[in-house]
Amino acid sequence: MHALVQGVILGVLTGGVYALMASGQTLIFGIMKVVNLAQGAMVIASAYLAYQLFVSFGIDPFLAIPITTVIMFGLGVGVQLLFLRPLKRDDKAELSLLVTFAVALLIEGLLSITWKTTYRSIITGYENDSWTFFGYHFTVVRVYAFALSLVALALLFLLLNRTRFGRAVRATVQNPDSAKLLGVEADRVAALGFGLGAATAAAAGSVYGLLYPFYSGSHYDLISRLLSIVVLGGLGSVGGAVIAAVIVSTSSAIVAATVSPAWSEMTFFVILILVLLFRPQGLFGTVGRGAL
Amino acid sequence: MFGSNRLRFRGPAVVALALMSVGISACASGSSGGSGGSSSSAQSSQPLVIGASVSLTGDFADPGKAVKAGYELWADQINAKGGILGRKVEFKIVDDTSSPDQVVTNYQNLINQDHVDAVFGPFSSLLTVPASQVAKRYGYAFLEPAGGGPKVFAAKLDNLFFVQPAPVVKQGDVFADWILSLPSADRPTTAAYPELDDPFSAPIAENVRARFEAAGIKTVYKQVYPAETQDFSPIAAKIASANPDVIVAGTQSEDAYAMVKSLVQLKFSPKFMYMSNGANSPLEFPSKVGASNTAGITSSGDWFPGSTATGSAEFTDAYIKKYGGTADTIDNSSAEAYACGQLLEEVAKKTGKIDNATIISTLHEAGTTWPTLLGDLSWDAIGQPQGSFHLVQWQGGKLLPVFPTDVAQAAPVYPKPNWGG
Numbered sequence: 001m002h003a004l005v006q007g008v009i010l011g012v013l014t015g016g017v018y019a020l021m022a023s024g025q026t027l028i029f030g031i032m033k034v035v036n037l038a039q040g041a042m043v044i045a046s047a048y049l050a051y052q053l054f055v056s057f058g059i060d061p062f063l064a065i066p067i068t069t070v071i072m073f074g075l076g077v078g079v080q081l082l083f084l085r086p087l088k089r090d091d092k093a094e095l096s097l098l099v100t101f102a103v104a105l106l107i108e109g110l111l112s113i114t115w116k117t118t119y120r121s122i123i124t125g126y127e128n129d130s131w132t133f134f135g136y137h138f139t140v141v142r143v144y145a146f147a148l149s150l151v152a153l154a155l156l157f158l159l160l161n162r163t164r165f166g167r168a169v170r171a172t173v174q175n176p177d178s179a180k181l182l183g184v185e186a187d188r189v190a191a192l193g194f195g196l197g198a199a200t201a202a203a204a205g206s207v208y209g210l211l212y213p214f215y216s217g218s219h220y221d222l223i224s225r226l227l228s229i230v231v232l233g234g235l236g237s238v239g240g241a242v243i244a245a246v247i248v249s250t251s252s253a254i255v256a257a258t259v260s261p262a263w264s265e266m267t268f269f270v271i272l273i274l275v276l277l278f279r280p281q282g283l284f285g286t287v288g289r290g291a292l
Numbered sequence: 293m294f295g296s297n298r299l300r301f302r303g304p305a306v307v308a309l310a311l312m313s314v315g316i317s318a319c320a321s322g323s324s325g326g327s328g329g330s331s332s333s334a335q336s337s338q339p340l341v342i343g344a345s346v347s348l349t350g351d352f353a354d355p356g357k358a359v360k361a362g363y364e365l366w367a368d369q370i371n372a373k374g375g376i377l378g379r380k381v382e383f384k385i386v387d388d389t390s391s392p393d394q395v396v397t398n399y400q401n402l403i404n405q406d407h408v409d410a411v412f413g414p415f416s417s418l419l420t421v422p423a424s425q426v427a428k429r430y431g432y433a434f435l436e437p438a439g440g441g442p443k444v445f446a447a448k449l450d451n452l453f454f455v456q457p458a459p460v461v462k463q464g465d466v467f468a469d470w471i472l473s474l475p476s477a478d479r480p481t482t483a484a485y486p487e488l489d490d491p492f493s494a495p496i497a498e499n500v501r502a503r504f505e506a507a508g509i510k511t512v513y514k515q516v517y518p519a520e521t522q523d524f525s526p527i528a529a530k531i532a533s534a535n536p537d538v539i540v541a542g543t544q545s546e547d548a549y550a551m552v553k554s555l556v557q558l559k560f561s562p563k564f565m566y567m568s569n570g571a572n573s574p575l576e577f578p579s580k581v582g583a584s585n586t587a588g589i590t591s592s593g594d595w596f597p598g599s600t601a602t603g604s605a606e607f608t609d610a611y612i613k614k615y616g617g618t619a620d621t622i623d624n625s626s627a628e629a630y631a632c633g634q635l636l637e638e639v640a641k642k643t644g645k646i647d648n649a650t651i652i653s654t655l656h657e658a659g660t661t662w663p664t665l666l667g668d669l670s671w672d673a674i675g676q677p678q679g680s681f682h683l684v685q686w687q688g689g690k691l692l693p694v695f696p697t698d699v700a701q702a703a704p705v706y707p708k709p710n711w712g713g
Contacts, residue, residue, distance in 0.1 A: 003529045003532070007530075010526060119545075130559065139557045260515050260516075
């Protein structure tokens with residue numbers, strides 16, 4: 001029982017981290033109907049940036065987030081302008097899969113050249129600390145990460161719901177053609193939206209680098225998890241992605257603690273298949289139209 | 293740390309390749325040619341050319357280069373002493389790109405085109421299996437420093453000699469030896485076995501488990517985790533709630549670091565802790581888990597800095613002189629490769645000859661042990677080393693041999709100090 005509760009605690013906290021990564025992914029889909037297969041690679045790239053900032057300048061990975069956020073935002077905008085905008089409209093969705101996968105491989109290659117392929121870990125000195133309440137342990141990094149995710153998601157929510165830009169984004173998600181007719185510059189919204197999605201990878205990367213060892217190829221595992229979370233939550237639904245992330249990582253932790261670690265890795269995909277069979281639009285997705 | 297064990301952490305593809313390569317080599321007939329090698333005393337003015345295929349690119353590039361460094365270092369040392377039986381030693385080293393197909397081509401070329409006098413092995417069991425078949429076919433002795441998996445010995449070759457103290461799966465036996473040598477009041481009564489799903493990891497812990505269970509140590513946790521496992525917290529949580537006296541972990545590298553970190557976070561410190569690999573890495577391990585968390589953790593080793601085994605001091609000095617760094621930065625694969633050369637040297641000294649038939653028959657002589665920097669080695673009929681690894685333990689931030697007593701530099705510490713030292 002103790003192991004079960006401890007598993008749930010760890011799972012919920014980890015879920016916060018995944019929520020952060022998946023919210024960017026689902027946002028990009030919502031705005032542009034682009035399934036961004038490079039999201040995982042962007043998280044890993046951010047982890048490397050945080051690693052380097054820490055090793056070279058001693059900047060704490062949490063404090064490095066504003067810096068990496070700017071860099072990743074720029075990278076996202078650049079990718080959209082260079083690789084996605086030129087795609088023709090009618091087969092854009094299919095092509096974007098290939099293009100973003102190519103971007104993922106490109107990022108992986110650049111990371112391999114720059115940092116080699118050995119595993120890296122960000123060792124801050126507090127990465128193994130934990131708080132204990134009633135016999136249950138709360139890892140400091142995970143708690144920070146969870147709190148950070150809540151803050152980042154709240155900021156994202158405010159940006160989408162309280163700003164002019166956010167309204168333009170939501171309008172584009174709901175009906176790109178009408179939005180355009182009403183004067184929303186769809187191209188600009190798409191570029192900024194992609195940048196925003198990539199920027200969420202920055203915070204996620206810092207946290208990921210603190211929690212797990214990573215190397216340039218780590219993004220394959222990551223993207224498969226992110227896709228299952230995004231699909232479970234409903235493509236395009238940020239709130240759905242958050243809830244799905246917590247559900248998936250909690251059940252994965254419970255399975256690892258109670259059944260077997262071998263099945264834990266399967267949990268993500270078992271849930272994904274069940275959702276696709278019984279609720280293909282996901283928990284919070286709508287059929288046909290985007291929703292945030 | 294040990295060449296033979298260090299597959300990439302993401303191992304399934306490599307393992308699949310390994311299985312395929314065994315299939316391929318099984319198809320090749322095991323017929324052996326006549327006595328291979330063209331060396332004889334008549335050619336004593338000629339250099340003695342040793343061929344080896346090592347991985348300079350691909351998955352095994354890093355350890356492959358360490359093997360190459362060991363071979364070449366030995367050649368420098370022996371040549372400075374006038375060579376083997378007056379013949380200068382030259383290495384012909386070719387890259388196999390970590391591919392089991394290329395390694396076969398390489399050894400065929402080394403033997404048939406280059407007519408090398410002897411061959412040494414590649415890096416990893418994956419490549420040793422097909423390579424040893426080629427050597428067997430042409431009657432070459434196959435001294436190999438880095439292929440100790442069960443598949444290597446499954447072919448039952450009489451020309452193969454694994455140049456490490458024991459086969460990989462028996463790496464953990466020294467830990468069982470130590471535990472079972474303790475007075476019964478001090479022994480653990482319950483044990484947990486987290487094991488990486490990998491032919492070089494899980495079997496090590498399983499061997500220990502068999503001996504512990506026979507000795508009445510109760511198993512309270514046993515799980516095999518896949519190579520993809522990223523988050524070890526739930527595994528650690530389950531182990532902590534089972535509250536074992538001893539954790540015997542069949543680990544590789546990153547999984548070992550992650551497991552220690554998770555246990556630290558959950559504040560669960562067992563009385564005894566053994567990790568098959570990862571914890572025996574003198575630089576990586578403390579840098580990944582924090583030096584103060586290493587205290588009391590045990591692992592297995594063959595060569596270690598400061599070892600007093602035959603030629604170890606000479607090897608260490610020469611290595612630092614040639615390649616730089618400190619004794620702590622020397623990869624064990626280099627020491628294991630160097631030991632292959634030492635054996636050749638010993639055979640020549642003992643017999644006055646250096647041809648493949650002599651090497652094979654001499655190393656198989658019953659009752660003889662061969663001094664190397666890894667300790668004294670001997671083999672059974674199919675090349676399985678008959679010795680034992682050393683038990684190494686982290687004490688005061690250093691990795692020290694603690695058992696068996698004849699090689700120990702310190703007494704083993706137990707119970708393991710709590711995390712943070």
